[in-house]
Amino acid sequence: MNSAVTSIVPVAGRGPGPIEGPVQISIQNVGKIYGDPNAESAVVALDGVTLGVRRGEFISLLGPSGCGKSTLLGIVAGFQPASSGQVLQDGRPITRPGPTRTVVFQDYALFGWMTIQANIEFGLKAKGLSKRERGEVARSLIDTVRLTGFEDKYPHEVSGGMKQRAAIARALAPDPDILLMDEPFGALDAQTRVLLQEEIARISSEAGKTVLFVTHGIEEAVFLADRVVVMSPRPGRVREEVAVPLPRPRTAEMRSDPWFVSTVNELWETLKPEWQKGEQE
Ligand SMILES: Nc1ncnc2c1ncn2[C@@H]1O[C@H](COP(=O)(O)OP(=O)(O)OP(=O)(O)O)[C@@H](O)[C@H]1O
Numbered sequence: 417m418n419s420a421v422t423s424i425v426p427v428a429g430r431g432p433g434p435i436e437g438p439v440q441i442s443i444q445n446v447g448k449i450y451g452d453p454n455a456e457s458a459v460v461a462l463d464g465v466t467l468g469v470r471r472g473e474f475i476s477l478l479g480p481s482g483c484g485k486s487t488l489l490g491i492v493a494g495f496q497p498a499s500s501g502q503v504l505q506d507g508r509p510i511t512r513p514g515p516t517r518t519v520v521f522q523d524y525a526l527f528g529w530m531t532i533q534a535n536i537e538f539g540l541k542a543k544g545l546s547k548r549e550r551g552e553v554a555r556s557l558i559d560t561v562r563l564t565g566f567e568d569k570y571p572h573e574v575s576g577g578m579k580q581r582a583a584i585a586r587a588l589a590p591d592p593d594i595l596l597m598d599e600p601f602g603a604l605d606a607q608t609r610v611l612l613q614e615e616i617a618r619i620s621s622e623a624g625k626t627v628l629f630v631t632h633g634i635e636e637a638v639f640l641a642d643r644v645v646v647m648s649p650r651p652g653r654v655r656e657e658v659a660v661p662l663p664r665p666r667t668a669e670m671r672s673d674p675w676f677v678s679t680v681n682e683l684w685e686t687l688k689p690e691w692q693k694g695e696q697e
Pocket residue numbers: 450451459460461479480481482483484485486487488632650
């Protein structure tokens with residue numbers, strides 16, 4: 417463990433400091449093995465991951481490719497079970513997907529045959545809202561993600577950034593407690609990515625959601641998070657945590673803040689050797 421990075425603590429007077437309050441997601445000693453655990457081909461994706469996420473906290477899960485980030489997110493979503501350990505939401509075990517947790521994927525996962533508005537409204541039918549109410553919620557979210565004027569377009573008619581804005585609005589539509597984001601900006605060009613980082617920082621603060629954000633972008637992880645949780649190469653474990661003292665709302669100028677620059681550099685210097693090793697394996 418790198419003491420230089422782990423020793424970083426919120427700086428007094430710089431920002432809101434660590435999020436206080438009850439733990440909403442409790443990841444307890446979670447392990448995941450793909451395949452027959454006794455077979456040589458078994459893949460140990462996660463090993464003893466323990467993490468508490470507070471209500472309203474934005475956590476970036478940072479780690480090299482293949483370290484089990486998506487696996488962990490999938491277990492929290494309820495898409496797949498842990499092989500050992502458990503995940504609790506507000507004290508209750510997560511055993512299946514539920515409307516209080518929604519997921520944004522890298523590949524947008526929009527329905528191509530539905531307009532942007534219909535995509536956003538989709539999840540609201542299950543909540544029993546009338547057509548008029550669904551329309552109102554969708555229009556408000558379209559405004560939030562700055563897609564006004566594009567509501568009647570189909571996904572193939574808009575840019576990648578717009579598709580991801582729509583996917584974020586769709587995930588917010590059922591008013592979940594927890595937003596799970598799996599490399600949501602991974603498919604976007606660098607400029608769009610930066611713009612959407614600022615958008616999601618704004619939206620998540622305004623909406624007060626708990627966010628688990630998976631990325632292998634160090635700068636993105638630090639810019640967005642209240643706490644960056646760094647995972648080790650496979651089998652994924654929590655390697656270290658960095659509390660981010662920057663105030664909210666996060667703004668573009670913070671990327672040149674001395675704390676930000678040195679933390680990103682420190683993380684890169686710490687992680688580079690093991691990430692390079694992972695690339696070669
Ligand atoms: N369904 C599966 N069956 C077998 N092995 C799997 C399965 N899903 C993932 N794995 C393996 O588990 C390990 C962790 O994968 P995972 O996708 O969770 O990592 P990741 O950190 O999200 O990677 P990336 O950043 O590349 O998306 C990898 O070695 C992967 O090949």
